[in-house]
Amino acid sequence: MNQILQILMLGLCLGGVYALMSSGMTLIFGVMRIVNLAHAAFIVLGAYLAFWLFKLWHVDPIVSVAVTMPALFLIGIGYYRLVFARRADNPRFTDLTVLITFATGLVIEGVLAFFFTGIYRSTTPVYAQKSFLFGDFFLPQSQVYATVISIVLIVSLWLFLRYTRIGNAIRATMQNRNAAQVVGVNVTWISTLAFGIGLAMAGASGSLISFIFTFYPAKHVAWIGMIMCLVVLGGMGSLMGSLVASFLLATAAAFVNFYFGASYAPITFYLALFLILLFRPQGLFGKKVEG
């Protein structure tokens, strides 16, 4: 019993981080119908940024969130303006974005590998090696911090979307782009902003995973599969959905990891994806697409 509780806690401790990793991709898909296959590559980019800040100037990776978020926000704005803004009216826009972002992911991977080689990296703040102990249970401090900060960021994002004028405009654009235009929302501007926010979330994820996972330039290939599973499982474009999916799958993966070994843990995600596509293709919180 204790063992099960322990695994459950470890799983939940990772859930928040997974949720943060998928939240940006969910937002980007929800607002712009862009399938951002480069999302994990941007997370790795954020992780490298956190790594060098830590290595060169001893900036705590948690503190570096304050750098990686704005940095990736600006990269997101530039990237959207340069690549997507002019193509947003293309009838096959979503198909197009799959190819464009896939290429972008490979470019980021190549550039990172060129400059920083393929060596496994991670930041090593003091709390990375420590655990909270209580009774028979333990929780790695790093995971607790990372998940708490992730949840704070996701809740802030949610409050922003729910209660601010710009947030309402983003939600309106997610629900009906045409109607948003009719009421006077500048959807091009809103899309650019939302893309920036989505990548800012990727930047924050990068900082936080830099001390809970090891990473290297090609690591994004493994992560994007996992993130895609979470986004689809949650119902493409539903923030709440990807949050629930993240906690669910992080916990499930922790159990698989314990009983079957670490190499089987990733299977959990794909198995869940397989099942959800079979029985509820619109995802947990998604809507059926009509017509």
Next chain:
Amino acid sequence: MGTLVIENVVAGYGSGPDILKGLSLTVESCKAYCIIGPNGAGKSTLIKTIAGLLKPRSGRIVFKGEDISGLRADQVLQRGLCYVPSDRSLFPDMTVKENLRMGGFVMRDSRLVDQRIDELFVQFPILKEKSAQLAKTLSGGQQQLVAIARAMVLKPEMIMLDEPSLGLSPKVVQQIFGTITGLRDQGLTILLVEQNARKGLQISDVGVVLDLGTNSFEASACDVLNDPRIQELYLGKRHQTEAAEECQ
């Protein structure tokens, strides 16, 4: 001198062909105009171009003496010219009240928006009743009413409606047209695009026939209803006598 003057407007989508091919039209204030014409004549394109959702390739659109061609949609809204699209285009996962609030998006003063919404609740009690309901749970007629009320939040001087009867049952169509007549009686200028040409013309002052992207015929709604050529093309001939009676 009309409130809205359209001069030789040419417009189309993307890099596609011209849909509007030099269209001119003068809309006088406080009157209702009904635009009819076959599919592909450019009726919706005209409304989208006026609303600022589509940039005219050439020509001028002047509203209350000001050139508005090429302005963004939000700028056109702020000048008192609103648009209700044909698919009603609500925000499905927002409540009726949130939808109405989005109607006031271009107004910075949220208290004023809430005040306007309260006024609209008096005018349309059904919306007050449904105010906390998600838009997607409403019937087609109620959704159309929300779409109209959402445009009214800005207290426009002129409202453009694209196919308000689309997909609604005859009884509900009657109600919606009743609402539109009510708006006209309030002194709004109305530009109505309608497939249901007979009904649209009946509640309008002026009828405009678009064909192949130009203004091919314009006359009082009554004359359009009674014109033998129009009857043959758009109204169905057998209704001739009926139409004449409606004009009395």
